[in-house]
Amino acid sequence: MSVNAEHFRDVVGRFASGVTVVTTANDAGYAGFTASSFSSVSLDPPLVLVCLGRDAACHDAFVGGTGFAVNILAASQAEISVRFSSDVGDRFEGVPHETWVTGAPVLDGVLAAIDCRLHAVHEGGDHSILVGRVERLGPVAADAEPLLYYRGAYQILG
Template sequence: MSAVAPSDFTRAMAQVPSPVTIVTTTDGSGRRWGFTASSFSSLSLDPPLVLVCPAKSAGSHDTFVAAERFMINILSAEQAAIARHFARSGHDKFTTGDMVPCELDLPGLPGATARLACTAHAVLDGGDHSILVGRVEAVYVGDQEPLVYHNRTFTRPEAASPALAAAR
């Protein structure tokens, strides 16, 4: 069986619109950590579980794998610059002052579309990523339009056409 070329897989996955999140935590010494992720999904309603997948090569990977709690900030359409800032490595991501203590006292974005404060439920192997499964302990839901990552760019979801809206 032949393997799929990584470039083909990446090109295909770029066609799948994904939510943009910033995942945050605080380690035992009080240092804040964060990364941008589009590999995020709900997993279970009972119990309420979500998953997010940090790259094993990321500098924050070991901190998140060991974290007892983490926050998933689902970004609003106006937060693309923050997503880019947290996607870069090699700098203090919290210098801009965008994050404040939120649910479970975890670093959160006040302007996020939603925030999910989680306790660690499981860590699974996912190839070159780990799969962090979090049990949702607290939720904030705003009314902002979400930020979406599609075809290697940040965008807003398109409004539903009248025909689609009527079908609901």
């Protein structure tokens, strides 16, 4: 039985997920993209993964880099998610951020942040699976709600 891409997208879209902006830094500057394909992998050592389309303009910056930060977005940050998933000039212009261990931008106001050294890159069909070893965890915004993605749209708990 073959799997139709549209039906596949509809079925996996029934899985509610958080929304992240994944960032990196290299000699060419900053790069970033919006991702809902993020997961923890291991506690010992602390590893996470994120998936990035091979046709993404920023693909080489991540695969050839040394680290990345996962910024877990709060419900109030839907505009940031849209910005990092669209074709705008400088995605970081006017977006307050700081850098931690890896030099990757950590965005202000996020629910939480995870700064990682690139541990491994695996092939995953039309995506690359980036595995990062956690170097630093950011403060958790205890009073903020997460930005969620479900059935092709942003959602909020409650």
